[in-house]
Amino acid sequence: MKGQGIISSFRHLRVGLLAIAGLIVLSGCSSTTSRVQTWDGNAENADQVAVLSAPGAIKVGEVNGKSMTSFLIDDLNVEYELLPGKNQIVFTYKTIWSKAQNVQDGESKVHVVETPRQVVTIDAEPGAVYRFDAPKPEDRQEALALVENFSVDLVNASGQTVATSSPWTAASTQVAATKTPVPESPSYTAPAASDAGTTLEQLKALWGKASEEEKRKFLGWAFD
Incomplete structure (x- = not known):
């Protein structure tokens, strides 16, 4: 018992x-959905971002020249936050198919079908939602056929096509101005001579504002 x-x-x-x-x-x-910010630093219009949804088959590599995070999960849906205005997205389309036959030790158990890099430019509107209208092949043969002449539409919330991708080329990297770079450290701009007198007077004024540590480092540099 x-x-x-x-x-x-x-x-x-x-x-x-x-x-x-x-x-x-x-x-x-x-x-299975992750959210990614596509710019560095703070943006004045960050509260007006648009969102681009990418299914697991779409692997976004760059947005406006900035490299995006690579995710290990192949079926992960990712939402990319885009600042309003022109945005260029570089991506590939990748599907994975299991092998029907037995495989030998060390051999991959799947077939990977992936397109060359594609590029698409979207004029994002504040607060808008977009998605890749990605194809869904039924088998590996259909996926291989798609790769030969691949393109994909970006559609808005109403299902209307707003942009269509094309093969990436070196010329594709010339995009609109980079979105919101990291704020630069403030730098000193010397006033015009007519306003501040001679260069010596400007140096004296700067010396008077410098801390003891800054003065010590400057003298070390000047007499090195």
Whole structure:
């Protein structure tokens, strides 16, 4: 009887662990979307961002020349925050297909079908939502056929096409001004001679504003 009680307890424990594992898997599947900011630093119009949704098959490499994070999960949907105005997106389209035949040790168990780099430019409107209208091939042969002459539309919330991708070329890197660079450190701009007198007088004025540490470093540089 004691042995049966132990076996029964073990079975209950096993069922409990399986239930917990199932909940973990379900919670993981329910959070397959990630949000990415596509610019550095602070932006005055960051509260007016547009959002571009990319399915797992779309691998965004760059936005306005800035490299994007690579995610290890192939089916992860990613939402990219875009500042209003022109935005250039460089990406590839990648699908994975399991091999039907047996594979040897060390051989990949899947076929990877991936396009060369594509580029698309979108004139993002404040607060708008866009997505890639990516194709969904039924099998590997259909995916290979798509790669030969690939392009994909970007559509808005109403399903209207707002831009279409094309093959990336070196000339594609010449885009509109980079979006909101990191704020630069303030630098000193010397006033015009007519306003501040001679260069010596300007240096005297700067010396008077310098800290003791700054003066020490300057003298060390000047007499080195």
